[in-house]
Amino acid sequence: MATAWLPPDWPGNFWAHWAIFAVISIVFVLLMFMVFVWVERRAMGIMQARLGPNRAGPFGILQPAADGLKVLLKEDIVPAKGDKVVHWLAPVVAVVPVLLIFAVVPFQGGALLVDLNIGILYIVAISSVTTVGVFMAGWASNNKYSLLGAMRQVASVVSYEIPVVLSIVGVILLAGSLSMQQIVMAQDIPFILLQPLGFLLFFIGALAEINRAPFDLMEADSEIVAGFHIEYSGMKFALFYLVEYGEALAISAIVTTLFLGGWRGPLLPPWLWFLVKVGIVFFVIVWIRTTVPRVRIDQLMALAWKFLFPLALLNLLITAVEILVWPAVSLWVMVPINIAVMIVLVLLWSRFFKLGWGKVEV
Amino acid sequence: MKFERYGIGIAKGLRVTIRHLLRRPITTQYPEQRLNTSRRIRGNELIWDKEKCTGCATCAKTCPQGSIHIVTSVSIEENKYKVEKFEVDHGYCIFCGLCVEACPYEALFMGYAYERARYRRGELVLAKEGLLASEERKPSGYAHPEIAATLPKQSLLLDKDRGKR
Numbered sequence: 348m349a350t351a352w353l354p355p356d357w358p359g360n361f362w363a364h365w366a367i368f369a370v371i372s373i374v375f376v377l378l379m380f381m382v383f384v385w386v387e388r389r390a391m392g393i394m395q396a397r398l399g400p401n402r403a404g405p406f407g408i409l410q411p412a413a414d415g416l417k418v419l420l421k422e423d424i425v426p427a428k429g430d431k432v433v434h435w436l437a438p439v440v441a442v443v444p445v446l447l448i449f450a451v452v453p454f455q456g457g458a459l460l461v462d463l464n465i466g467i468l469y470i471v472a473i474s475s476v477t478t479v480g481v482f483m484a485g486w487a488s489n490n491k492y493s494l495l496g497a498m499r500q501v502a503s504v505v506s507y508e509i510p511v512v513l514s515i516v517g518v519i520l521l522a523g524s525l526s527m528q529q530i531v532m533a534q535d536i537p538f539i540l541l542q543p544l545g546f547l548l549f550f551i552g553a554l555a556e557i558n559r560a561p562f563d564l565m566e567a568d569s570e571i572v573a574g575f576h577i578e579y580s581g582m583k584f585a586l587f588y589l590v591e592y593g594e595a596l597a598i599s600a601i602v603t604t605l606f607l608g609g610w611r612g613p614l615l616p617p618w619l620w621f622l623v624k625v626g627i628v629f630f631v632i633v634w635i636r637t638t639v640p641r642v643r644i645d646q647l648m649a650l651a652w653k654f655l656f657p658l659a660l661l662n663l664l665i666t667a668v669e670i671l672v673w674p675a676v677s678l679w680v681m682v683p684i685n686i687a688v689m690i691v692l693v694l695l696w697s698r699f700f701k702l703g704w705g706k707v708e709v
Numbered sequence: 710m711k712f713e714r715y716g717i718g719i720a721k722g723l724r725v726t727i728r729h730l731l732r733r734p735i736t737t738q739y740p741e742q743r744l745n746t747s748r749r750i751r752g753n754e755l756i757w758d759k760e761k762c763t764g765c766a767t768c769a770k771t772c773p774q775g776s777i778h779i780v781t782s783v784s785i786e787e788n789k790y791k792v793e794k795f796e797v798d799h800g801y802c803i804f805c806g807l808c809v810e811a812c813p814y815e816a817l818f819m820g821y822a823y824e825r826a827r828y829r830r831g832e833l834v835l836a837k838e839g840l841l842a843s844e845e846r847k848p849s850g851y852a853h854p855e856i857a858a859t860l861p862k863q864s865l866l867l868d869k870d871r872g873k874r
Contacts, residue, residue, distance in 0.1 A: 393729065393734065396729055398738070634727065638719070639719060
């Protein structure tokens with residue numbers, strides 16, 4: 348593994364490094380966006396006993412390109428009474444943070460734009476800005492559905508940010524660093540085994556933050572039509588589409604880095620390991636989307652505050668105690684303990700989980 | 710203690726969806742793959758047998774839409790009706806099949822083809838020669854079990870080799 352480690356300013360010059368990795372991260376996002384759109388539509392089709400898109404190119408792999416071309420040629424419609432400037436600005440504000448996230452995601456040892464020593468904090472901070480873009484879109488559209496969708500997005504992000512960040516803190520405690528690179532290097536045992544509860548909480552919270560099913564209330568097609576991007580067409584809509592999948596890609600990459608050991612793995616080259624793990628995580632996201640029906644807004648809020656939040660606090664406490672009290676004990680001993688703790692806590696909390704003092708069906 | 714509440718329900722659902730990855734999709738890709746229609750399909754057009762028709766106009770009388778127009782003249786030498794005009798307006802036809810059932814000489818059939826749509830209403834009106842059976846206009850087995858026996862069996866979505874034809 349250490350053989351694949353690149354020097355921090357590879358290929359030798361600060362500006363060359365900057366230019367190369369800026370291009371790599373943007374191309375990576377755009378390419379994976381197209382791959383993900385294809386994977387999602389095909390996998391969902393097959394899981395629903397359909398075929399999915401299969402006309403454009405072999406197996407329909409050119410479908411995202413065809414969609415992109417179509418969307419480019421579409422008319423750009425701005426609502427007559429909408430706020431034109433904000434309407435124009437919103438997709439940009441939403442897209443840029445998603446691209447910025449990939450500045451600190453390590454594709455392999457040393458292969459990242461900049462190894463910030465506060466990498467994960469940077470991600471948490473920058474990814475929240477997308478919500479501002481979404482809210483701008485909802486407000487500028489002068490449409491009740493888009494405003495409602497944007498409100499829901501803000502509410503869910505504000506609520507779910509807490510358990511997500513708290514479960515990240517557990518990882519940081521174990522790794523002893525905020526740098527994405529150091530977190531990967533600390534994972535001799537993938538943190539999904541050491542932090543099973545943290546992984547569960549992070550994954551659920553992340554799904555809610557990026558509006559994936561079953562938490563896609565912000566663009567619930569059946570009630571508020573399309574949520575915040577209802578009044579968007581053409582390239583602006585494409586940008587929001589890019590945000591949606593870019594966030595899914597970002598979450599897959601962060602889960603990979605924090606919990607699945609990042610680019611580390613035997614035999615295969617590190618960057619390939621990274622891609623494989625990202626692909627697996629995204630497949631699980633699609634799999635969940637095909638399976639689970641959408642939750643109600645009260646269920647969404649209750650899950651964040653009554654279920655994820657206390658469990659995240661407990662997880663943090665347990666992790667801290669384990670690290671402070673038994674620093675010398677081998678981490679392998681902690682694996683079965685932590686898994687047992689997760690099962691007990693989840694079962695216990697499921698039993699106590701009620702809505703409306705037990706008067707509302709969960 | 711209902712375990713459905715503790716994530717078991719979601720796990721069951723996940724198992725169902727992942728197993729669909731291994732099954733055949735139900736979709737038939739129409740222009741390339743075609744299912745065999747029912748052998749007794751009522752099709753798009755009527756088919757008329759010139760030889761068997763006696764010009765009795767029973768079909769025109771049973772037609773609830775009045776879409777069959779038949780004009781006959783008496784031929785003294787042959788001692789039978791001569792069919793001057795036999796015209797069906799498929800734009801009015803509701804494909805109830807009553808004419809086919811009513812025909813005492815079995816000279817009318819429903820069509821087996823189902824892709825006989827037209828761009829203009831006028832093209833839907835077929836007369837005499839246009840109503841005869843041909844390669845594209847096969848008679849279906851509707852009310853004619855002897856024809857049904859010769860047609861291929863209807864393919865069901867359950868069939869393994871459906872769509873191969």
